Amino acid sequence: MKIDQALEITSLSHTGQVRSHNEDSVGYEALCGLVVLADGMGGYNAGEVASGMTVSVLSSEIKSALLSNVVSDEEDDSGEDMGVTLLRKNVKKANATIYHAAQSQPQYAGMGTTVVAALFYDNHVAVAHVGDSRMYRLRGDAFETITRDHSLLQDQIDSGLISVADARKSMNKNLVTRAVGIDVDVDVEVHVHAVQVGDIYLLCSDGLNDMVSDDDIGSALQMLQVNLTLAANQLIEMANDNGGRDNVSVILVKIKGDFAVSHSWLEKLSLWFKKVNDKWL
Amino acid sequence: MAAKIILSMNDAVVQEYPLDKERITIGRKSHNAIVIDNLAVSGEHAAIVTILNDSFLEDLNSTNGLTVNGIATKKHFLQNNDVIEIGKYKLKYLNDQVSQITAADFEKTMILRAPAAKSAPKAELLEQTGKLHSSMLPPQAAPAAKSAPKAELLEQTGKLHSSMLPPQAAPAAAPVKSAVTPAGAAAPPAAALQSGIGMIQILTGPNAGKELELTKNLTTLGKAGTQVVVLTKRAQGYFITYVEGSSYPTLNARPLSDQPHQLKANDIIELAGIKMEFYIKN
Numbered sequence: 001m002k003i004d005q006a007l008e009i010t011s012l013s014h015t016g017q018v019r020s021h022n023e024d025s026v027g028y029e030a031l032c033g034l035v036v037l038a039d040g041m042g043g044y045n046a047g048e049v050a051s052g053m054t055v056s057v058l059s060s061e062i063k064s065a066l067l068s069n070v071v072s073d074e075e076d077d078s079g080e081d082m083g084v085t086l087l088r089k090n091v092k093k094a095n096a097t098i099y100h101a102a103q104s105q106p107q108y109a110g111m112g113t114t115v116v117a118a119l120f121y122d123n124h125v126a127v128a129h130v131g132d133s134r135m136y137r138l139r140g141d142a143f144e145t146i147t148r149d150h151s152l153l154q155d156q157i158d159s160g161l162i163s164v165a166d167a168r169k170s171m172n173k174n175l176v177t178r179a180v181g182i183d184v185d186v187d188v189e190v191h192v193h194a195v196q197v198g199d200i201y202l203l204c205s206d207g208l209n210d211m212v213s214d215d216d217i218g219s220a221l222q223m224l225q226v227n228l229t230l231a232a233n234q235l236i237e238m239a240n241d242n243g244g245r246d247n248v249s250v251i252l253v254k255i256k257g258d259f260a261v262s263h264s265w266l267e268k269l270s271l272w273f274k275k276v277n278d279k280w281l
Numbered sequence: 282m283a284a285k286i287i288l289s290m291n292d293a294v295v296q297e298y299p300l301d302k303e304r305i306t307i308g309r310k311s312h313n314a315i316v317i318d319n320l321a322v323s324g325e326h327a328a329i330v331t332i333l334n335d336s337f338l339e340d341l342n343s344t345n346g347l348t349v350n351g352i353a354t355k356k357h358f359l360q361n362n363d364v365i366e367i368g369k370y371k372l373k374y375l376n377d378q379v380s381q382i383t384a385a386d387f388e389k390t391m392i393l394r395a396p397a398a399k400s401a402p403k404a405e406l407l408e409q410t411g412k413l414h415s416s417m418l419p420p421q422a423a424p425a426a427k428s429a430p431k432a433e434l435l436e437q438t439g440k441l442h443s444s445m446l447p448p449q450a451a452p453a454a455a456p457v458k459s460a461v462t463p464a465g466a467a468a469p470p471a472a473a474l475q476s477g478i479g480m481i482q483i484l485t486g487p488n489a490g491k492e493l494e495l496t497k498n499l500t501t502l503g504k505a506g507t508q509v510v511v512l513t514k515r516a517q518g519y520f521i522t523y524v525e526g527s528s529y530p531t532l533n534a535r536p537l538s539d540q541p542h543q544l545k546a547n548d549i550i551e552l553a554g555i556k557m558e559f560y561i562k563n
Contacts, residue, residue, distance in 0.1 A: 171334035226525040
């Protein structure tokens with residue numbers, strides 16, 4: 001099945017109940033199986049600029065790389081998975097773009113953003129993230145976080161200083177330990193997971209998971225999974241009903257079918273010859 | 282504004298102590314930040330560790346122990362208005378910055394960062410977090426913060442309200458997103474319905490007469506693949522929304538749309554050929 005037929009994608013972003021503008025950005029490229037969500041930070045409207053740049057750099061760069069098929073060679077060089085390379089390279093590119101804009105234009109000084117981006121290909125998903133924007137997965141009855149926040153609170157949970165339950169009462173939320181665009185380079189965390197038909201992936205900004213418990217998010221997705229648009233609306237409504245203190249954004253991806261890449265024996269053979277060729281030349 | 286401890290005995294305030302250090306100790310001996318000269322109090326009785334806006338209380342193996350809000354404890358994550366009792370003394374924890382935050386402050390998203398952040402080797406960070414675990418080290422040991430020197434590394438955008446700055450400037454290495462997060466933001470307010478619990482009574486079909494209490498925030502009704510609606514419980518009341526099916530269910534004989542509709546008492550829903558009535562039980 002082609003990737004755009006195998007995936008159903010919906011996205012929604014809302015300013016929330018308290019803030020005056022929306023610093024989150026969301027985007028997706030259905031033809032490439034790419035979804036991107038970023039939660040910007042920085043004075044005035046610099047947050048939107050940073051998150052918007054991240055979404056547009058990732059979308060346009062990965063789209064052009066995939067459509068022009070220039071990625072396979074790089075993949076061989078690094079020994080890394082194609083999706084991992086593409087995501088890491090382009091998050092770093094977004095980082096450099098934002099960093100330079102922030103350096104050269106005073107009104108953008110210090111802007112930055114979190115990002116979570118997922119690339120679906122060959123029955124797998126590569127997930128890159130920086131900061132506290134998350135990806136969750138609903139598989140059957142199991143709803144779980146796939147990313148681990150880069151935040152002070154997560155570090156405290158990991159070290160046992162604070163329990164997961166107490167963490168919800170913490171006043172140190174939103175302290176991220178990594179962000180895109182605030183430094184010359186950025187440490188991007190990328191992992192690859194196998195995908196199953198029926199899985200639902202949720203990418204969200206902390207405006208959702210700070211306001212709504214994981215249990216409530218999971219049960220809403222479980223109940224409304226047949227209608228992704230409604231599910232996205234419901235999640236945002238729940239965050240707003242609970243106070244909506246931050247911008248809240250969600251992207252939902254449902255796996256409707258198999259999207260394995262078929263390598264015919266001829267393709268494999270020619271790939272092999274190409275490799276052998278490269279080696280000897 | 283930093284959190285503080287108010288020490289009192291027999292309802293008379295003895296003294297106020299701001300929690301402006303990473304770690305303060307409470308005890309009988311004079312080197313403690315909070316000295317309680319009473320034989321029931323151990324030389325070093327307890328410590329309060331403050332990391333940015335969060336404070337943690339720890340009993341330092343005292344002879345007579347302590348309670349928080351009447352419950353004996355060894356370690357406790359302090360919340361605004363908690364009362365610590367040591368012998369006859371009461372120590373009230375106040376962290377009222379939340380109430381001082383106005384809506385406008387939410388706009389002030391800021392970044393605190395340190396160029397040196399990257400230089401901290403991973404292993405060292407892990408070691409530090411390990412120590413945090415065992416001994417509740419002061420905040421400078423918080424991951425990443427130690428790798429960076431102090432205030433000169435602070436960079437900020439937007440206006441930074443002085444009250445938003447944590448007392449210890451500890452987060453030097455941490456980009457801060459909206460440092461002002463209200464406490465309790467996490468706790469979803471219980472759906473404060475003005476009156477009673479929503480009920481569905483089935484009127485026709487094999488299950489006629491059966492009733493369903495709408496206690497959960499979301500309840501789906503219908504037959505998967507055929508016709509399904511979701512009933513949502515919100516502060517404003519109950520809403521019905523179409524989820525799936527080739528045709529729309531009806532509400533009072535009018536087809537539903539993709540938009541949520543608020544339910545009123547005695548509304549009649551017809552779903553997959555079954556009629557049911559919504560009402561409120563007090």
